[in-house]
Amino acid sequence: MAMQERIREGTTGAILFDPAVSPQVDDGWFEPEVWREQGALRHQSGGRGGVAIIDTPAGECVLRHYRRGGMVAKLMGDRYLWKGADHTRSFREFRLLGHIAALGLPSAPPVACRYQRHGLFYGADLITRRIPDAQTLAECLAAGRLDGEMAELVGALVARFHRAGIWHADLNAHNVLVTDDELYLIDLDRGRLREPDDSWQRANLLRLRRSLVKLGAAVKGEPVFEETLWKPLIYRYERTLRA
Structure with a gap:
């Protein structure tokens, strides 16, 4: 509506x-x-x-x-x-x-x-x-809750916005909220509508990746982060984007 x-x-x-x-x-x-x-x-x-x-x-x-x-x-x-x-x-x-x-x-x-x-x-x-009973993705990471399954949900969330042409100016782990039922993308300050395009979509994803790494997601090493978190995220992102 x-x-x-x-x-x-x-x-x-x-x-x-x-x-x-x-x-x-x-x-x-x-x-x-x-x-x-x-x-x-x-x-x-x-x-x-x-x-x-x-x-x-x-x-x-x-x-x-x-x-x-x-x-x-x-x-x-x-x-x-x-x-x-x-x-x-x-x-x-x-x-x-x-x-x-x-x-x-x-x-x-x-x-x-x-x-x-x-x-x-x-x-x-x-x-x-206010979205009740929510934690940021950054808080989930700090609490050890971020796993491959949650990473896939994050990928699907971002893909749904990208498919609609919505560019988030500051896509990071603090701007993804997680509840028991849903994930949310918040703080759209300076965000805007754009024609879907691989270049800005990939740049958006890399911004999220840098945020996760900065917050300690790769503390066990880049290869472990790549296999356990980033690949599941990208797999679900691409699958949802094509849906």
Whole structure:
């Protein structure tokens, strides 16, 4: 089912939300302190994005504040150059997540997002539904749960997104969620729709491989990693991509 859109404009920004999920969203939804005062802030972490888990009228959600990474973060922090509402990080990710949900692909459904202008720059936030009882693939690896069977499921997950032409800008083990019933691909910031093509699809997979190796998946040696994890992942990826 297609996601509905409603925009609420203010003097310095705008909120984009799905009225089917919540008929009304205001700026307070994007302020962790507001939820804390209501006893509805369950967890808040710093990190690059500033993520908070909040209990909203639409259910349990994740509130993420957009913040730059790398060297540019020291200069720009959470500021982005204004190029129009449709080009804001929050509006673009919200709409991509809506498209993903309409395709029936497993990700975090969007609830609302906003931008706030500050002269030539803007700041942004995104609210998505929280996926309960989930661990990241990185956490599964650290706990010794990542085996050939799970690797195959990861391969199938990535292939389903690639087959739909969805490019993930930061495909790594922290952005794959694992539950007892399903795997999910999250954090689609800077992701976009592309014509399916072997070059960007392979580059995406290599990014995931580097992430797994960096996190210790090849601690027993590259040949062991290749045979027990990477080959099963690629086998299921290619099989699903051709399905």
